[in-house]
Amino acid sequence: MAKILICDDSRTSRKILRGILENAGFEVVGEATNGEEGYQLYKELRPDAITLDITMPVLDGIEALKKIMAEFKDAKAIMVTAAGQKTKMVEAVKAGASEFIPKPFEEEKLIEIVKRVVQ
Amino acid sequence: MFTSFFGNYLKTKNVITQEQYTDVKNTQKTARVKLGLLAVESGLMTEKQAEEVNTLQTQMDKRFGDIAIEKGYLTDEQLGQMLSKQGDAYLLFVQTVTEKGILTSEQLQEQIAACKKDLQLTDAEFEALKSNDIDKIAEVVLKDVELSKVEKQYIELSLRNIVRFIDNHLRVEKAYKTSKYEAVAIANQNLIGNHSMFTAFTGEAEGVVALASIFGKEEFSKVDLDTLDSVCEFLNCNNGLFATKLSETDVDIDMEPPCMYAEEKEIVADELVVVPIYVEDKKVELVFAVDKKVAIN
Ligand SMILES: [Mg+2]
Numbered sequence: 001m002a003k004i005l006i007c008d009d010s011r012t013s014r015k016i017l018r019g020i021l022e023n024a025g026f027e028v029v030g031e032a033t034n035g036e037e038g039y040q041l042y043k044e045l046r047p048d049a050i051t052l053d054i055t056m057p058v059l060d061g062i063e064a065l066k067k068i069m070a071e072f073k074d075a076k077a078i079m080v081t082a083a084g085q086k087t088k089m090v091e092a093v094k095a096g097a098s099e100f101i102p103k104p105f106e107e108e109k110l111i112e113i114v115k116r117v118v119q
Numbered sequence: 120m121f122t123s124f125f126g127n128y129l130k131t132k133n134v135i136t137q138e139q140y141t142d143v144k145n146t147q148k149t150a151r152v153k154l155g156l157l158a159v160e161s162g163l164m165t166e167k168q169a170e171e172v173n174t175l176q177t178q179m180d181k182r183f184g185d186i187a188i189e190k191g192y193l194t195d196e197q198l199g200q201m202l203s204k205q206g207d208a209y210l211l212f213v214q215t216v217t218e219k220g221i222l223t224s225e226q227l228q229e230q231i232a233a234c235k236k237d238l239q240l241t242d243a244e245f246e247a248l249k250s251n252d253i254d255k256i257a258e259v260v261l262k263d264v265e266l267s268k269v270e271k272q273y274i275e276l277s278l279r280n281i282v283r284f285i286d287n288h289l290r291v292e293k294a295y296k297t298s299k300y301e302a303v304a305i306a307n308q309n310l311i312g313n314h315s316m317f318t319a320f321t322g323e324a325e326g327v328v329a330l331a332s333i334f335g336k337e338e339f340s341k342v343d344l345d346t347l348d349s350v351c352e353f354l355n356c357n358n359g360l361f362a363t364k365l366s367e368t369d370v371d372i373d374m375e376p377p378c379m380y381a382e383e384k385e386i387v388a389d390e391l392v393v394v395p396i397y398v399e400d401k402k403v404e405l406v407f408a409v410d411k412k413v414a415i416n
Pocket residue numbers: 008009010053054055056
């Protein structure tokens with residue numbers, strides 16, 4: 001069972017995301033509410049993948065991604081994006097993001113993407 | 120949308136009761152417009168012909184459309200067009216209200232005339248409201264307020280997204296401008312870039328709770344930070360789609376993390392645009408400003 005860490009400042013999104021992932025048989029090992037917390041928890045928990053929301057306080061998803069990738073070259077990060085974040089997406093690809101999942105979440109699509117990443 | 124708009128008008132005029140309004144709304148969810156009514160309303164058949172076909176239908180096991188074609192009242196093509204209109208919101212409303220004996224069709228026509236007069240709507244504008252087309256409805260509610268292109272785009276896109284993600288029966292009232300808005304709570308997100316924008320959802324507590332519950336797929340009961348978080352996530356998605364729209368014309372904007380205020384606040388700016396929207400008949404308001412200084416006190 002793949003271990004996933006969720007990093008999102010929105011409680012609503014974390015809850016929906018956790019529900020979808022657990023339903024699909026993934027193990028959600030932790031929840032972080034900003035990029036800095038996400039980085040710290042990643043170090044501590046070493047999950048198979050981390051979902052990173054882009055718009056977050058303290059440290060946004062892109063900065064957190066860079067920090068994680070610098071230390072863990074094989075890290076698998078799935079960026080969670082609202083529409084309209086194309087520039088940020090390009091930046092995330094350059095920084096080593098594995099995949100993207102769009103908000104609002106579409107269950108089937110999301111599961112397919114996460115499965116592909118942790119395979 | 121037509122039922123929310125016109126049904127609510129009839130309710131405020133005490134022409135129908137709250138119970139009747141709810142009943143009509145619920146009935147409509149599963150009802151289809153009968154072909155007889157459609158044929159008469161679109162001028163393809165006379166009322167007498169429709170009655171004749173209805174009577175024949177009771178005597179033979181055939182569908183309305185088949186009999187009407189046999190009789191030469193309708194062509195195949197006309198029937199096809201009518202079948203595609205069976206979900207028509209306006210006609211469904213007429214059918215439900217008359218069949219339930221709430222109003223006769225004459226009384227309904229009188230009320231429509233009164234509504235146009237009261238709300239100063241032209242025939243074309245009333246037709247737009249009948250259409251269930253959110254873009255056309257937006258045109259009607261925005262006609263009396265002077266808006267910049269970006270402001271107009273933002274409202275149109277937000278309404279489309281509320282229809283898409285929250286409630287496709289929403290009702291919108293006329294947008295207006297103000298310099299001060301007293302809020303019970305605020306779900307806010309600021310946008311930066313080529314435009315700096317203040318965007319927020321507020322309104323009545325019940326409306327904020329309704330929006331949050333639908334988007335968050337969770338039953339919220341009062342306005343607190345969890346409820347506002349859900350509203351903020353919807354606002355974030357909405358603003359993301361707006362950013363995409365603007366990027367088509369090389370305008371770049373970026374979203375900041377949202378801010379939530381779970382207590383009474385005053386929004387003050389040189390100019391705020393307010394759009395009253397009813398989600399499940401509860402009021403939420405879209406409040407925003409483009410390139411204006413905004414303070415929350
Ligand atoms: Mg976020």
